[in-house]
Amino acid sequence: MSIIYLWSQYNRDKIVTFMFGLTFKAAYFPFVLLAYEFIASKTIPIRSIVGLCSSHLYYFLDELYPASGGPRLTKTPGWLYRYFPSGGSSSGLRRAYGRIFTPNTESQQHSSGYNWGRGRRLGT
Numbered sequence: 001m002s003i004i005y006l007w008s009q010y011n012r013d014k015i016v017t018f019m020f021g022l023t024f025k026a027a028y029f030p031f032v033l034l035a036y037e038f039i040a041s042k043t044i045p046i047r048s049i050v051g052l053c054s055s056h057l058y059y060f061l062d063e064l065y066p067a068s069g070g071p072r073l074t075k076t077p078g079w080l081y082r083y084f085p086s087g088g089s090s091s092g093l094r095r096a097y098g099r100i101f102t103p104n105t106e107s108q109q110h111s112s113g114y115n116w117g118r119g120r121r122l123g124t
Contacts, residue, residue: 001051002058005030009059 012027024032030052037045058074066072 001030001033001048002055004033005052005055006059009063 008026008029012025014026015023016026016029017023018029018032019036022032034045034048034052037048062072062074
């Protein structure tokens with residue numbers, strides 16, 4: 001439920017289809033799942049509620065609070081950087097879902113001798 005909540009916050013305006021054609025904005029998706037779980041099991045889904053609350057706390061501390069001028073309170077531990085190095089330059093535009101890197105022009109040249117052309121970027 002936590003992952004679904006974070007996805008729905010980063011994609012708030014996307015239209016989601018649930019079950020048999022019920023459509024709504026992605027921001028409401030975790031709550032629709034919570035209601036469905038409540039109706040299907042006829043018990044209060046405590047684990048899903050705890051997942052929603054913890055995920056909202058993380059989203060607030062990592063995105064909302066720093067965007068309003070506060071310090072970033074959720075920092076990645078240093079040992080994770082040592083075990084999982086970034087593997088390249090840290091240049092690029094930071095987004096909520098990661099970094100957008102500019103393509104490296106040196107890697108576009110191939111040693112096979114055939115000119116593959118520039119290609120077209122997907123999604124633009």
